[in-house]
Amino acid sequence: MIPRYARPEMVSIWEPQTRFKIWFEIEAHAADAQAELGVIPKEAAEIIWAKAKDATFDIQRIDEIERETRHDVIAFLTHLAEIVGPEARFVHQGMTSSDVLDTCLNVQLSRAADILIADIDKLLGALKTRAFEHKMTPTIGRSHGIHAEPVTFGLKLAYAYAEFSRARERLTAARREVATCAISGAVGTFAQIDPRVEEHVAGAMGLIPEPVSTQVIPRDRHAMFFATLGVIASSMERLAIEIRHLQRTEVLEAEEFFSEGQKGSSAMPHKRNPVLTENITGLARMVRAYVTPALENVALWHERDISHSSVERMIGPDATVTLDFALNRLAGVIDKLLVYPANMQKNLDRLGGLVHSQRVLIALTQKGASREDAYKLVQRNAMPVWRGEGDFETLLKNDADVTKYLTGAEIAEQFDLNYHLKHVDTIFKRVFGSA
Numbered sequence: 001m002i003p004r005y006a007r008p009e010m011v012s013i014w015e016p017q018t019r020f021k022i023w024f025e026i027e028a029h030a031a032d033a034q035a036e037l038g039v040i041p042k043e044a045a046e047i048i049w050a051k052a053k054d055a056t057f058d059i060q061r062i063d064e065i066e067r068e069t070r071h072d073v074i075a076f077l078t079h080l081a082e083i084v085g086p087e088a089r090f091v092h093q094g095m096t097s098s099d100v101l102d103t104c105l106n107v108q109l110s111r112a113a114d115i116l117i118a119d120i121d122k123l124l125g126a127l128k129t130r131a132f133e134h135k136m137t138p139t140i141g142r143s144h145g146i147h148a149e150p151v152t153f154g155l156k157l158a159y160a161y162a163e164f165s166r167a168r169e170r171l172t173a174a175r176r177e178v179a180t181c182a183i184s185g186a187v188g189t190f191a192q193i194d195p196r197v198e199e200h201v202a203g204a205m206g207l208i209p210e211p212v213s214t215q216v217i218p219r220d221r222h223a224m225f226f227a228t229l230g231v232i233a234s235s236m237e238r239l240a241i242e243i244r245h246l247q248r249t250e251v252l253e254a255e256e257f258f259s260e261g262q263k264g265s266s267a268m269p270h271k272r273n274p275v276l277t278e279n280i281t282g283l284a285r286m287v288r289a290y291v292t293p294a295l296e297n298v299a300l301w302h303e304r305d306i307s308h309s310s311v312e313r314m315i316g317p318d319a320t321v322t323l324d325f326a327l328n329r330l331a332g333v334i335d336k337l338l339v340y341p342a343n344m345q346k347n348l349d350r351l352g353g354l355v356h357s358q359r360v361l362i363a364l365t366q367k368g369a370s371r372e373d374a375y376k377l378v379q380r381n382a383m384p385v386w387r388g389e390g391d392f393e394t395l396l397k398n399d400a401d402v403t404k405y406l407t408g409a410e411i412a413e414q415f416d417l418n419y420h421l422k423h424v425d426t427i428f429k430r431v432f433g434s435a
Contacts, residue, residue, distance in 0.1 A: 033200035103129035226294035233287035257336035258355030353392035
């Protein structure tokens with residue numbers, strides 16, 4: 001987690017004080033349930049809350065204890081006993097460290113997911129606004145980086161809107177899947193603790209009980225969570241790369257907002273570089289890099305080992321903090337994106353009408369030419385235009401083999417740009433609904 005690529009709200013979820021606060025709440029809610037079941041005195045549960053609810057935990061003291069005990073949860077419990085006093089002997093009864101650690105991690109991931117879902121909503125809002133703004137702004141569609149057929153810039157943004165709508169659904173599902181609680185004891189059998197304690201803690205912490213745990217919550221849940229973050233990162237990179245390509249000098253159909261006083265190069269004062277989307281591309285690589293360790297965490301030994309622990313201490317904060325920052329940056333890029341319709345039209349016209357070649361091909365077949373012959377006729381007239389030797393429509397009208405099938409007026413009809421845009425409304429309704 002690097003401060004340069006971090007936002008305070010997400011960072012706070014992973015701060016030690018927050019983690020210890022969650023640990024305390026898990027222990028205190030468990031004590032409440034134990035008290036209700038008559039396992040510990042109700043007065044003890046009340047004192048645990050009263051003494052530590054508003055406490056600021058001494059992180060340096062906990063670290064000092066851990067240096068001796070070599071165990072983070074024991075270090076915390078020892079410090080908690082220093083705060084609570086004699087009633088601390090009723091804390092953690094029948095529980096194991098993973099009950100605290102795993103339940104806490106899932107609380108943190110759930111809270112992180114809530115922030116990320118809000119981030120996606122912000123991005124979706126920006127994409128929708130700009131998509132409708134440029135719903136009918138014609139631009140060239142490209143395949144293999146080469147001019148293909150006309151689309152609209154609004155459609156380009158609608159593609160992204162639909163993709164991030166799916167991302168939101170996936171993240172919502174991943175949040176639901178990871179939001180489980182385990183208070184089941186040493187190997188998950190509830191031998192030393194009543195299952196009703198788990199139910200109480202789960203409800204209090206906004207989770208659901210894990211149906212069956214070993215000593216840990218199964219890590220396939222976490223693998224799905226981080227894999228979802230990786231897919232979202234890939235979607236971000238896809239949109240970022242589109243913007244980077246559109247900002248190339250030879251294209252310049254859109255570019256990142258360039259603020260007053262901003263500098264593009266230490267050497268070349270004229271430069272306006274797509275630094276934000278390049279940054280997003282790099283951050284997306286990092287988020288994806290955390291997916292493989294999460295997948296490898298699934299295969300733990302028997303009822304548990306701790307090979308997953310060091311991994312999650314890194315990837316939990318790093319993946320969520322990085323994705324949060326990148327999503328907000330991307331939303332800002334879209335919101336302030338500079339769009340140049342005149343350059344889009346210029347590029348549309350750059351190939352002298354070749355972008356209408358498929359329409360001519362189809363028109364010839366409808367007039368009786370075989371598809372093979374029609375393809376040869378169209379390509380024969382297209383290649384000179386590709387080399388800069390004439391205008392496509394003119395060459396077709398001067399080709400006797402073409403005019404055997406199509407009149408000049410029929411040829412001209414195939415060069416209507418609006419023909420390609422006639423179903424934009426239909427696509428927008430599919431993506432955005434009737435609104």
